[in-house]
Amino acid sequence: MSSAGDGTVGKALDVLDLVAAQEKPIRFAELQRMSVLPKATLYRLAQTLVNQGMLVHNPEGGTYSLGVRLVRLAHAAWRQASLAPIARRHLDSLSVDTGLTVHLAQMDYGHVLYVDKRNALESAAMFSDAGKIAPAYCTGVGKAMLAFLDADELDQILGMQSFHRFTPTTLASEAVLRQSLERTRTRGFATDREEHEAGVICVAMPILSDEGRVLGAASLSGSTLRTDLKSLEAHIPRLRQCVEAIAEEATHWAFPVEGNETGGRLG
Known part of the structure; x- marks a missing residue:
């Protein structure tokens, strides 16, 4: 988990970690139960991550999953x-x-x-x-x-x-x-x-x-x-x-x- 001084970036990474740990799409309500962040903050971070391609939101199921942008970053990290x-x-x-x-x-x-x-x-x-x-x-x-x-x-x-x-x-x-x-x-x-x-x-x-x-x-x-x-x-x-x-x-x-x-x- 991020430390208090990591700010918004640290909180966003914590959200990614929570989604990644489930190994399957997760609903916002489930994500909220696992997160220590206020509901409004968690929702704002989730939307920002979706906008940046780090998360994908499925409106039909109301679930979040990891975005393909992370796959590219993961491959780069594996190489570098x-x-x-x-x-x-x-x-x-x-x-x-x-x-x-x-x-x-x-x-x-x-x-x-x-x-x-x-x-x-x-x-x-x-x-x-x-x-x-x-x-x-x-x-x-x-x-x-x-x-x-x-x-x-x-x-x-x-x-x-x-x-x-x-x-x-x-x-x-x-x-x-x-x-x-x-x-x-x-x-x-x-x-x-x-x-x-x-x-x-x-x-x-x-x-x-x-x-x-x-x-x-x-x-x-x-x-x-x-x-x-x-x-x-x-x-x-x-x-x-x-x-x-x-x-x-x-x-x-x-x-x-x-x-x-x-x-x-x-x-």
Whole structure:
């Protein structure tokens, strides 16, 4: 959510976030129930977003949905502001070599944003399609990134976590998560033991710049019906090769990072 100083732009982005979160057209009355904004303000912002092509209003059903202008912006952001374009060939190679599903993710305001997903021939059904957002505290890529943040940034992001228990194995408290992150730092990779989705496990490693800054994370995932963690961990050396190759290429790739409006060269 936007902060108090973000003004009209921040409020408008909050409205877009609410519509996007529904994954289906939403009526104004539903939007009003979810929003903290006064009815008149919410209606004015919704109309402005429609006028700008960011939302589409269906007068017959009285619903709002995301506009096609956002699709164009999303494609531009994928090319300019994510690791996905430079990582794709490395992810494809890793998926072919291991026969597993590979995910690429970056941190987005305390959550995990999946920016690419490369499928092996037999892919398990998973939540984490590219473009989806998931909690950082109970996903392999999330824990891989959290473990290598500096102390202040880690404290800030942990304060954003809900610690909802998705499955019996979810690490549902900050204290338990911090213990897990310490193990991740020591061995260099994180695991997901069905912590976000029952039946889905993974191993994940961070993608780090030369200075140790977290750029993102990659993971190898599989269904418990087809594999186990010991088998996944056998692929850690190949996963390490992949993330190191992505990190090396990222040092020559300029894209904006959170908190830096002008962008900057990585590495």
